[in-house]
Amino acid sequence: MNTDDLSWQAGSYGGVHPRKVDLLLEHGHLDLVIRAARERDEWFCAERAARELCRSGQFVQAVEVIEPFAATGWRPALSEKADVLLRAGRTDEALDLVRPDEEARTSPYACRDFAELLVRAGRVDEAIDLLVPHLGGWWIRSALVDITAGQGRDERVLELIAPYAESARRALEKDRLQVSDQGELVLQARMLERMGRAAEAISALGADIAARRYGTQNTLTAYAELLSRHGRFDALRELATAEHARTVLHVFAGALRDYGRPEEAETVMREAIAADDWVGYRAWLSAVLLEDGRLDDAITVAEPGFSWYDCSNLLAPLVHELFDRPEELLHLLDHPLTVPHHGHEEFQHAWRAFALARLGRAEEAVAVVEAHPAPYEDPRMARADLLVAAGRLADAATELRNLGTIDAREALFEVLVKQGRAAEAMATHPTVAEQRAARQQAAEAATPSVPAREDGYSLEPPF
Template sequence: MNIDDLSWQARHHGGIYPRLARTLVDLGETELLIGAAQERGDWTGTQAAARALCAAGDTDRAAALVAPFREIGWREADWATAEIMIVRGEGEEALATVRPDAAALGDGHACARYAELAATAGRADEAIDVLAPHLGESWLRSRLVQATEGQGRDDRVLHLLTREAERMEHKDSEGCGRCGQACRASRTDRWDVLLLISQVLERAGRAQEAVEVMRTETASGRRHPLNFPEHHAQLLARQGLIEELRALAEAEHRAAFAVYAKALEDTGRAPEAEALLREAIEAHDAPNDRAALMRLLVRQARIDEAVEAGRPTYDYYDCWNLLHWALELLVGDGRPGRALELLDGLTGAWAEGHPDQVLDLRLWLLGEAGRCEQAIAQATALNEKEPGEWDLRLARLLERDGRLEEALALLRTSTQRSALYDLVDMLLEHGRPAEALASVPTIAETRAAHEQREREAAARRPQDDPCAVPDGYASQPPF
């Protein structure tokens, strides 16, 4: 255990990665995680285990688990200890150990973290105080709203946000200091603040005021980002203002249309919602309307109609191609053969431009259809042409065919960077958590392998190549 390795782990998720730690806790394997984390000196595992112990009321053991990291000066351990102390009811003492000094008050990340702890300890005003100077940053405005929820400080939060919106309005009206035009960044920030004001008003029980904020801004005639009319529509739907929602959707606010259709469905007017979506598709053929129609049909268990509704998108080369969803719908409906027919019938731009994805989907569907032997033979042949490239799909096919040990052996020796994740997942799925954890390299091992790959990549790059990527710039996570 040393600071250098721990810092590397924080950047790269080496060792026990966060998803594995959470999964082990969810599976009730906290003791296994504790043992591995202590043996390896692994912070990610230790932090997850300590939080699980706190949730179970064992704060003394959680503190003891974190203590060695604190002793070597790992700052994250101070924050974790403060969390444990707050659970114990020692809020004031906990905050004293991590309270930002004058220099740290300029660090938004430190202030956000402290504010979260302060709010948890029941010190909402202190949380507001450390965040108030940072309201020019959108993510910290959101943290302010999150940290104060249910803390009885909505009036103070609204005062700060309203003052910030007014400042941005003034800045926008003055224009950019360089070109004299309205600053696009300040307009976007102002819209973000208005959304937060509406959110706080609604949670404070002042829904009509929240609606009025959105209504006034929409009526201003300004252009807005898509999320603004969408949030406006969702607010109207939550408040049952269906007619006003209809008017918003009809005023060329396409982002509000799907919200309106869902609101109609939720109020028992599903046929009307379906008709409106089909009319919109006929008029505009917007893929988000097709997606909304598919969701409506799926909720009514009309799977074939949902698949047909998405069909025109299956040739889209990239965005809004709904093919994968359609195949999953058919498989979930117990008809992988029908999904295969759909896939095999594709001849458009997407199928032609993504041959490997088509092959991978076909192998998956063959397995789902119980044709594992055929799929395994095809995947094996593909691997012979491109060694290792089809390991992950082949392993899952072997598993489905009842050949679990062969699948695990393949993943253990695979050169694919993500094979370790698949190996761990497969072991967990088959009730073998100790093996799953043992298969994960330590932080030091993972770091050494990563740095070796970096050196090899640097050696392969021409030294005089002006377009060469600097070492470490485009490096991938260790797995």
């Protein structure tokens, strides 16, 4: 075990993926997870095994699982061990394990992580003091607000961030286009609301909006959401139906639904579409119509956006919401208004195959893939996935075994666990070393060899 391999696992989801570890735990295989951590140096197994042991009060065992990883000095493992010690009531040991030295205290990242641990240990004032030297960074101010929620220090936190909000106001008033609006005004309003001073928060942020003292649309959205939470419908309607409609109309419509006025919300959005046929309005309305079980209405609303480019395409969002409703997914794909996804027609075939498989029609699903193999890097893997979706686990396992690739072995793991063969699944799963070598080989194969200049840049596009 070494920190390089551990960092690769954490950064690349190498080894046994967290989702797969969770699957093992769901099936009651904690012992197998612990063994994989010990024998295969599987970081995600160690991490989740330690947390599972803590949940059942087995703190000594949790420390034993995580200790070999922490012994490498790898920061995430040390943090995980500190978490276990803290849960076990060994507060001083936990804090001493990861306490930043003088050099580390110059790092806002190290201080932020340690401050969160201090708050959990009940040492809130110490955590605040640790962050004060770093409050020049907006994200540290945001972190301060986050970690002190419910800790009885709101007055002090508000005092600390207030000067930054006032400074932002002065700068935005001078030239809002040249100032980087980092959310200072929203952060202050959030604190006021948290302290039970919502009216003051609304007044202050509303004045900023009226005076155009904001730099990003996030401030507008935050103000609209603040109005929504406190039932200020008149002010919210005024904000949402004027020049800022595209930014906040969905907040107003959502508030109407939340307060039991869905018909009014639908009317508001349909009127907006009639006046300004913007994709955002159609996206919101089609989503809520689908949520209400009105698939045909959702299709009609979204249909003008079915053939647009990726970021504005409205077909995929409907499809994704119907993955667990295969009959309705097929209805959508067969609907006369549904057209191929612009530039990505092949995905329609993939969606159809998946829906057929979920309905148990595996042969038809496989036939679709064989006729349209386009989006699949390996159609054989796709066939195995469809067999799994159809509930034919034994056939899927056979397909994956015959393939025998690293990817196939990774997929076979989940099939075997679902079949009740968890030990075999772990033995089949590729090791970290095997995965790493395979991914490196794939990366090298995907990198074209092109002539380079003396400075290392390519002589051919892309430069």
